[in-house]
Amino acid sequence: MKKACVIGWPIAHSRSPLIHGYWLRTLGIEGSYEKVPVEPQDVENFLRDLKANGYAGCNVTIPHKEAAYAVMDRVDDIARKLGAVNTVYVRGGKLHGTSTDxxxxxxxxxxxxxxxxxxxxxxxxxxxxxxxxxxxxxxxxxxxxxxxxxxxxxxxxxxxxxxxxxxxxxxxxxxxxxxxxxxxxxxxxxxxxxxxxxxxxxxxxxxxxxxxxxxxxxxxxxxxxxxxxxxxxxxxxxGLGMLLHQAVRGFELWFGVRPTVTPELEQLIMQDVMKA
Ligand SMILES: NC(=O)c1ccc[n+]([C@@H]2O[C@H](COP(=O)([O-])OP(=O)(O)OC[C@H]3O[C@@H](n4cnc5c(N)ncnc54)[C@H](OP(=O)(O)O)[C@@H]3O)[C@@H](O)[C@H]2O)c1
Missing domain, CATH: 3.40.50.720 (NAD(P)-binding Rossmann-like Domain)
Structure with a gap:
C-alpha cells in the first residue's frame, strides 16, 4: 500500500487529505494520505526518513517550503527558481522536489x-x-x-x-x-x-x-x-481551483495515476471551506 502525507506546522487546517482521500477512494487505489505535524527543527530528519518510513512522498506547506528545498537531492527548474518546494517524491532512494502552485x-x-x-x-x-x-x-x-x-x-x-x-x-x-x-x-x-x-x-x-x-x-x-x-x-x-489543481501532480507522482478535478471534488472542498 502506497502512502503519502502533508507536513506543516501547524497542519490541522490542511484540506489536502480531503482532496487526496477523495481521489484514492474514487479511483479505487489502496493507499493513504495523512496530515503530519512536523516542527521546524524536525523537517530535515522527517524528510531524510521519508522513504524508510514507507512514504512515496509528501506535500510541504507553511512554514517548511524553503527548509524542505534545502534537503532535496534533486530539484527541477521551477523549484530552483522559487527556492522552495511543495511536493516531494522518492525516486531511486533520492528525494526529488518540485513546486506545483x-x-x-x-x-x-x-x-x-x-x-x-x-x-x-x-x-x-x-x-x-x-x-x-x-x-x-x-x-x-x-x-x-x-x-x-x-x-x-x-x-x-x-x-x-x-x-x-x-x-x-x-x-x-x-x-x-x-x-x-x-x-x-x-x-x-x-x-x-x-x-x-x-x-x-x-x-x-x-x-x-x-x-x-x-x-x-x-x-x-x-x-x-x-x-x-x-x-x-x-x-x-x-482560489479554490488552484488548491485542487496544484494537488494533481503530487498524486500522480506518488500513486501513479493522474487524477481529475471533478465537480464532485470541488463541491466536497467547498462544503468544508464553508464550515470553517
Ligand atoms: N489558492 C491557493 O491554492 C493558494 C495557495 C497559496 C496561497 N494562497 C493564498 O494567498 C494569499 C497570500 O499567500 P502568500 O503565501 O503569498 O503570503 P505572503 O508570502 O505572506 O505574502 C503576502 C502578500 O500580501 C501583501 N499584504 C499583506 N497585507 C497587506 C495589506 N494590508 N495591504 C497590502 N498588501 C498586503 C504583502 O505585501 P508586503 O510585501 O508589502 O508585506 C505580500 O505581498 C493567502 O491568503 C493564501 O491563503 C492560496
Missing part, C-alpha cells in the same frame, strides 16, 4: 476559461509573497508578454522582479490605476480579503472589461473583491 493556478484559470490565451498578454499581479513567486513562472511559460508586480512594499516587488527575469516589472501600489490599463488578467495574491483580514478595495475602472480577475484567496470562496469584480461585469476565478 504555479501550474495549479494556470490549470484552474484554463479549466474555467479554456479559450483564454496569455500569449503576449499583460498580467498585473498584486502581491510579492510566496504565492506571487510561485505563479509568475507559470505566466512566463504560458507566454505572458508583460507581468507587472504591484506590491505594498516596492522593495519586495523589485527583489521578486530581479529573481524572475525578463518580461517582469515592479511597481508601487499607487501606480496600480495606470498599470490596470490594457491588462488581460489581474491576480490578487495578497492576503487581503482572506477570512480575518481587511478586504482588498481597489478601483477596477481602468481595467478593460474583457479582462479576467482572479483571487487566489479561497477562504471565503468568493472574496468581496472578486464579488465586486463579477458584479462589475468581469469574468472571475476564485
Amino acid at each position: 504555479g501550474e495549479g493556478f494556470l490549470a484552474s484559470l484554463l479549466s474555467k476559461f479554456p479559450a483564454m490565451s496569455l500569449r503576449d498578454a499583460k498580467v498585473v499581479i498584486l502581491g510579492a509573497g510566496g504565492s506571487a513567486r510561485s505563479i509568475i513562472p507559470s505566466l512566463q511559460s504560458a507566454g505572458a508578454g508583460q507581468t507587472v508586480i504591484v506590491n505594498r512594499s516596492l522593495d519586495r516587488a523589485e527583489k521578486l522582479r530581479g529573481d524572475m527575469g525578463p518580461g517582469v516589472e515592479a511597481r508601487a501600489w499607487n501606480s496600480l490605476a495606470d498599470e490596470l490599463r490594457g491588462a488581460a488578467l489581474l491576480i490578487n495574491t495578497t492576503s487581503l480579503g482572506m477570512h480575518g483580514q481587511p478586504d482588498l478595495d481597489i478601483d477596477l475602472g481602468p481595467l478593460p472589461k474583457t479582462a479576467v480577475v482572479s483571487d487566489i484567496v479561497y477562504v471565503p470562496l468568493e472574496t468581496a473583491f472578486l464579488r465586486d469584480a463579477r458584479q462589475a461585469g468581469y469574468r472571475t476565478v476564485g
